[in-house]
Amino acid sequence: MKHNFxxxxxxxxxxxxxxxxxxxxxxxYWKETMRQMNDIGIGSLIIVILISTFMGAxxxxxxxxxxxxxxxxxxxxxxxVRDITIIELAPTITCLVLAGKVGSNMAAEIGGMRQKxxxxxxxxxxxxxxxxxxxxxxxxxVCVVPLLVAVAALVSIGGAFAASVPTxxxxxxxxxxxxxxxxxxxxxxxxxxxxxxxxxxxxxISCYQGYFVTGGSIELGKASTTxxxxxxxxxxxxxxFIAVLLTQ
Amino acid sequence: xxRAEHISKSFGDQxxxxxxNLEFEVGKTNLIIGRSGAGKTVLLKILVGLYPPTSxxxxxxxxxxTALDKKSIRDIRMKVGMLFQGxxxxxxxTIEENIRFPMDMFTSKTAKEKLDRVNYCLERVSLENVLKxxxxxxSGGMQKRVGIARAIVLEPKYLFxxxxxxxxxxxxxxxxxxxxxxxxxxxxxxxIINTHDMNSVMEIGDNIALIHxxxxxxxxxxxxxxxxxxxxxxxxxxxxxxLQKVRALHxxx
Numbered sequence: 001m002k003h004n005f006x007x008x009x010x011x012x013x014x015x016x017x018x019x020x021x022x023x024x025x026x027x028x029y030w031k032e033t034m035r036q037m038n039d040i041g042i043g044s045l046i047i048v049i050l051i052s053t054f055m056g057a058x059x060x061x062x063x064x065x066x067x068x069x070x071x072x073x074x075x076x077x078x079x080x081v082r083d084i085t086i087i088e089l090a091p092t093i094t095c096l097v098l099a100g101k102v103g104s105n106m107a108a109e110i111g112g113m114r115q116k117x118x119x120x121x122x123x124x125x126x127x128x129x130x131x132x133x134x135x136x137x138x139x140x141x142v143c144v145v146p147l148l149v150a151v152a153a154l155v156s157i158g159g160a161f162a163a164s165v166p167t168x169x170x171x172x173x174x175x176x177x178x179x180x181x182x183x184x185x186x187x188x189x190x191x192x193x194x195x196x197x198x199x200x201x202x203x204x205i206s207c208y209q210g211y212f213v214t215g216g217s218i219e220l221g222k223a224s225t226t227x228x229x230x231x232x233x234x235x236x237x238x239x240x241f242i243a244v245l246l247t248q
Numbered sequence: 249x250x251r252a253e254h255i256s257k258s259f260g261d262q263x264x265x266x267x268x269n270l271e272f273e274v275g276k277t278n279l280i281i282g283r284s285g286a287g288k289t290v291l292l293k294i295l296v297g298l299y300p301p302t303s304x305x306x307x308x309x310x311x312x313x314t315a316l317d318k319k320s321i322r323d324i325r326m327k328v329g330m331l332f333q334g335x336x337x338x339x340x341x342t343i344e345e346n347i348r349f350p351m352d353m354f355t356s357k358t359a360k361e362k363l364d365r366v367n368y369c370l371e372r373v374s375l376e377n378v379l380k381x382x383x384x385x386x387s388g389g390m391q392k393r394v395g396i397a398r399a400i401v402l403e404p405k406y407l408f409x410x411x412x413x414x415x416x417x418x419x420x421x422x423x424x425x426x427x428x429x430x431x432x433x434x435x436x437x438x439x440i441i442n443t444h445d446m447n448s449v450m451e452i453g454d455n456i457a458l459i460h461x462x463x464x465x466x467x468x469x470x471x472x473x474x475x476x477x478x479x480x481x482x483x484x485x486x487x488x489x490x491l492q493k494v495r496a497l498h499x500x501x
Contacts, residue, residue, distance in 0.1 A: 018318075025353050121336035124296055124408075125350045126325040128318075 012208055018130040019138070019204075029136055036140035040102050044148060051097055052152035055089055056081060056159030064169045074170040078178020081160045086187045090153035092239050095198035098145060099231035103206035106137055107227035110210030111220045119211075134207040138200060145199030146192050153191065190246050197238055202231040249274050250295060250406060250438055255304035257290055264290050265462045268304070275436045276454035277429050281444055283484060287462045289333075289410060292442045296328060296408055297321050308406070326354060329399030331428075333411040335391045337383040337398070343370075344379040347398045354402065369397035373427060389420035393427070400431060407432065407439040413448060421445060425452045446485060449473060458484060474498055 023029040063077050110133055113119050122129045157179065165172045209227035213220055250272040257265040265287045272278040282288050293299045295306060297313060306313040308324055316324065337346050347366045351357055357365070370378065373393040383391055392412060399407060409428060413421035429452040432439040441448065449456060453470035458481050465480040473485055474495070486492045 028353055116339075117332050117334055117336040118338055120298055121330065121332060123298065124325055124328055124330045125353065125402075126322040126328075127353055128322065 011212070012204075015130060015208065015211070016204065018128065019134045019207075021128060021131050023131060023135070024126075024128065029132065032132070033136040033140050036136050037144050039105075040098075040140055041144040041147065044098060044101055045151070047097060047101060048094055048148050048152050049155050051093065052090065052156040053159035053162075055093055055152075056085060056156030056161075057163030059084060059089070059156070060160035060164040061169065064164060073174075075174045075178035075181065077164070077170055078160075078175040079181045080178075082157055082179050082183075083187060085153050085156045085160075086191045088239075090156055091149050091191050091194035091198060092235065094149050094152040095145065095195070095202060095235050096232055098148065098199075099202040099206070099235060100228050102141065103202045103227050103231045104224045106203060106206040107210035107213075107224045108220060110134070110207055111213035111223050112210075114211065114213050115216070115220060130211065134204075134211065137207055138203045141199040141203035142196055143199075145202075146195035149191060149195040190242075193246065194239065194242055197242060198235050201234045201238060205231045205234060249307075249309055250440065251307040252291070252295065253305045253307070255291070255294060255301045255306070257287075257294060257299065258302045263462060265294070265301075265459075268459070268464050270457050270464065270467075272438050272440050273455060274438050275433060276439070277432050277452045278438070278440045278455040278457070279449060279453045280440065280442045280457050280459060281449055281484070282459035282465075283444065286459045288442045288444075288459055291459065292408060292410055292440065295440060296330060297325070326402065327405040329402070329404035329407045331392065331395045331399050331407075331409040331412055333414050335383070335395040337391060337394060339383055342380050342382055343375075343386070343394050346383070346394060347401050350398070350402050365401060366397075369401050370394075372400070372431070373397045374423075388415050389417075389424065392416065392420075392424050396424070396427060396431070400435070403435065405437055407437050409439070409441040409443075411443055411445075412441060413443065413445045418447060421447060422451065428452065446491070449485070460484070 059081050060077060063080050064074075067074075067076060110119075113133070119129045119133070122132065161172070161175055164170060165175060206227040209223045209230070213223040252268055252270045252272075255265055255268040256263070268291060270280075280288050280291060290299060294301050297306075301314060304314070311324065313321070313324060337343075338349070341349070344363075344366055347369055348362050351362045351365065355362075366379070370376070373396050375390060375393050375397070378386065378390065378394070383394065386394065407428070412424050412428060416424065425448050428439060428441065431437070441452075443449070450470050450473070453473070456466075456468055456470065456473065457464060458466040458478075460480045466476065466478045468476060473481065476482070482495075486495050
């Protein structure tokens, strides 16, 4: 197991250097990056909105429940929802979901190309397949994932409002006051920093799993699953280290 | 010209190719034949650099291909066209985009020049009205022809074909064989075909190499196939009772 991990880590490091080599044709890479941005961004918008709405709603209800009957002012719910969303839940939950949706898709797409000899065909044409197939995906993910996370944060804060104010947990004025209290712009930086790192992790690990797939459809399925599992683990580990690094 | 010198290949403990020495001539269709599992595809993949040989050297004209770095290999590959057994056409692209892909990647031609070249290549392989279609909308034979059109779009010096007739009926196989042979002669390129189709052997086999259990068992041309006394060759070529009768008739004549 240890040897296996070291083997994959070594191969990943060697491979990622090829991924970031000079493009043969900038226009083709740009076109592919735009396609990937559309697939990742527009393609994931609905699921991100759906998840973050309920994420905010549940958070507001549970924080209200936990703070209920105490001397803490009600506007603190808005404040806590905002900061928990921005610092932790929007980047982490969104990227865990994206690892499942986008990551598995990337692994399956590249793995399918490997199995159908598309990658061999491109190699024989002289294309650097590691770069052409992977660099646009990573670049697109690093650009688009932070935008999706920003949407998730906004929608989550809105979801908390929609679930709590009409049901009388607190008033709109209390919630808005909480949202506007003790705001630290640095937390937004932390959110975007996490998003960029997580976007890189989920796309690079998923592409790696797809690129080196061998065998048939069962192996492709396994590679897709491994891509999601490994991305999720790596995102959570990175989350811890970023938290330590940026909050000291 | 492509030359393989003392090529051996092993996967772990399993030896697949043993000391293969071959020369593939320019302007000729060079066939690699042999039973399934003999090592033909591995040899072809070593020749194009998809697998590194365990030992031995591949020469592209005067260039030692096996000693090149990745960038130099890519430079050589821009002179290589390849037709895959499963065609390897990109499913999500139209036929036009498939054939245009190498030009989009490596040339600075205008859109019109590219379209003209695509049309020329399609015309060369006798296909019409397929520009906007997707590979899944074409028959197996048509897909092979598109594969050939894509392989020749950058005017390669070397053409590789892996089982070009697999899955095709005898008549379509003949058309594909003739097409590959004509392009080879017309463009004066080095063509290497990996096949176990005996019709191809007898139709277009300018040079034939028989691989048996990872070793070079016989070399010759299509005329020599019928007269050779090599037992492995005879066992491979005249495997069916029908062809054994053909050989007997040939001997009587």
